[in-house]
Each structure stands twice: as structure tokens, then as C-alpha cells.
Amino acid sequence: MSPASEADNAEESKEGASSLLDLPELALECILEKLPPDGLLSMSGVCTALRDRCRSDYFWDKHMKQKWGRVIGPSAYKVWQLCLASRRDNGDSNQGKQKGLLRLFSLVWPCSWAGEKINIGQDQTCSLPHDSSVMSWYIALETGRFWFPAQVYNRENGHAGFMLSCYDAELSYDFRTDAFRARYPPHGRRAIALETGVTWERLRSPPVDTSPHDLHLSDCLKDLCPGDHVEIQWRRNKEFPYDAVVLEFNQYSAGSRWSRTTIDRRNHREEGNEADGFYGGIRKLRTDDDEISVWKRLWPTELLE
């Protein structure tokens, strides 16, 4: 059966518009604007004219912002760009697609992950789409094919050692459960940890643009006053990446060695030792959005030692 031409579709309607495609551009746009993402996706599979319209960034920017705006930031965007570049480099063959996917992961996490066996998911023949449209990105996120960098509060959900913390991780969405799989980089003697069922409220996009391996330059020290809320980067020893950990000192009982640490405002550099870990950069929390209330929600119910 040969495909119909655009003329065939237009000829159906001699009077009025019995075809959707006869509607004025403004009206068609008005309809497409009101569709949810899966509606747009369906429409793009109907015919070439609709596909071309439905793929427009104009419609997908809105959906992207609405669903993913809070957890997808500049670092995720950089990873996506790398992904596309890698895809282009590998060409369009099926084998190319598979290799491209594996090469992408080693490209993005060169230090620690290159040797790990990567579980791509049930559908081994599926690949990441190769165009730079917002639609491709949205689909890559929605299907979980794209693992993006973000931070997870209270890693491993309630594990005592990680309370009031926020760890860098790679996340992949599971649209069936509306939750995420999180992969944490290796940490000391811990291998790569995987956590499933991570819910939306435990995620955020990394607030600063530094990689977890770099010290965040504290630019807020002059402005700190008693009662301000801060986050502090912390890492176990010099070989491993920083994790952002809040030391809101009040959560520890008064006698605990964790309750206080002094910081020299003029010369704050990394301080600490192998036993207790190193304190790195300090970031003042913004009061104008709900950063502080998110941390407050995670406050442990009992004092920690």
C-alpha cells in the first residue's frame, strides 16, 4: 500500500474543513498546545505534516519546564549535549547506536565508572534519539534512557549515616512508577550503589555547577550571620569526590563532636583530617525559594550522636 500524498489529504475537504490539516495554522497550533506530551507524540505519528508540527520546540519547551524544570539543570543539559555529540560521532548504524550508548557513559564519568558493567534496560536495541530537539530530550528522560546528574536527599532513604545529606547521583526515570532509579558513584569501600523508588521530592538539580570532585569556592563567607542556613561540602578523604552535606549543627546533641566546627572567614580552605573527613566549600542557602523548607522537612526526629 503506497503512502498517500499531502494532496490526497487536502483533497478530502473541498468545502469547510473536514480535515484537521485544512484548519488555519493558528487553530492547529491552538489544538496542539492543549495536548499533553503523549497526545503530541501520537499526533506526530499520524502523517508527515503533523509530525513536522508536533516536533516543534515551541510545544515541548512548556512540557519540559512543567515536568522536569525542578530537577533538570545546566549540568544535565551538558550531559545531554555530550550524548548527542557522541551519537553523531558514531553514525546511524545499529552497531553504532549500541557502542555510542556505552561510550557515552564512560565519557561522562571517566574516573570511576568506566569499568563498570552497565545495565541499559530490557530493550537492548533501543537507542537514544539523535536530534537535538527538546522533544527528543523529553522522550529520553521519560523513557529512562537518559541518566542525568542530580542530587538526592537522604540517600538510601533514612539510613542513619546519611541523614540530612544530599548526594550526587545519576538518575533514570521509570514512567511506570513515576519514580527514579539512582546510581551513586563509588564511595570509599562502597561500590556503586543503586537505589530504586526514589521519589520526586527527594531530588534536586545540583545547585552549583562544580563537579563533585572540585572544591566549591565559598563566596558567601562575608555575608554569613548567626542563624543563616548553610550547606557544606564534605568528603571522607582526599581521593573521593565531595558530597554536599548539611551541617545544621543543631541536629546533633550538644556533646557530640559533630555539633561544631570553626571556619576561618578570611582564609577558609579545606579543613579536616582522615578520621572525620574534610570540610570543603560552604554555600549559603537561598531564602527566596523553598531550599530551606526542604531541608527542614528532612530533619531527623531524634538527636544524632
Next chain:
Amino acid sequence: MSSSSSSSSPSCPKKMITLKSSDGETFEIEEIAALQSKTLESMIDENCASTPVPLPNITGKILAKVVEYCTKHAEVGADAESLRAWDAEFVSVDHPTLFDYILAANFLEIPTLLNLACQSVADMVKGKTPDEIHKIFNIKSTFTPEEEEELRRENQWAFD
């Protein structure tokens, strides 16, 4: 206060304008209702609406409904809930009629009607697969068999 259609005092008769459809039917509409159409509004402002306004793109059948819509929406004191219900009833029509409403609303520049009718079409599309959309709107696929296969493969996850 009890009447739903008139807000003018007895000494000022309601100002009406006449519209003429493509098939020669004429319809009277209160000026105040006609103001919902930006096209008619500018004609009224420029005093071009004293003789019947010809609308060669709109049939009598559709124009009657458009007049009904504008008149209803010009009513004072209608509560939002019942208006919504009335609107829902208004667009419970087949899709060719919906498209005619869209064309008329587009030509006459009636944003509320355009929005209502477009939302209705969008609602028809929601939750449907491409095949179902082909059938509902009688659109033929223009993809090559290879493109069809690729589409099916890439988007399988959404339609499982």
C-alpha cells in the same frame, strides 16, 4: 434584574446588527453580543455594520450557532458553572461541525469560541494512538513503510 438577556433601560432599544451567511440567510444579533467578535467590533466602530454584514465563509447552519454562542456569552449574571455546562453541550457535536466552528471563530476572531472548540478537538485526540487518530479524522498516513517501522519501534514504550 430577572431577565437574562437585557440590561438596557426601556428608553433605549437594543441595538441590533444583521449578518448574512454564505447561503443567503440573515441573522440578527445584539450589538453587545457581536462585540465578542473582534472582526465585528471593528466594523461597528467604523460604522460599517448598519447594512447586513456578508459572511461568505460561513453557512447559515453554523452562523446560527455562532450567534447563539455570542448571545449566550453576552448575558449578564450567568453563573460560571452553568455556563461551563452550556459550553460543554455546545461542543458535543461531530468533528466536521467542530472544525466549522473553528473556522468561523477564526474568521470572526472570537477567542473564547476558538479556544472552546480547539480544546474539544484536543480532548478527542488525548489518549488515542496514531491509528485511532487516522480513523477518527480520516487522515491518511504519508510515511514510507520504513518510517512507519521506525516510529513504531521508537515509540512502543508509550503505547504499551
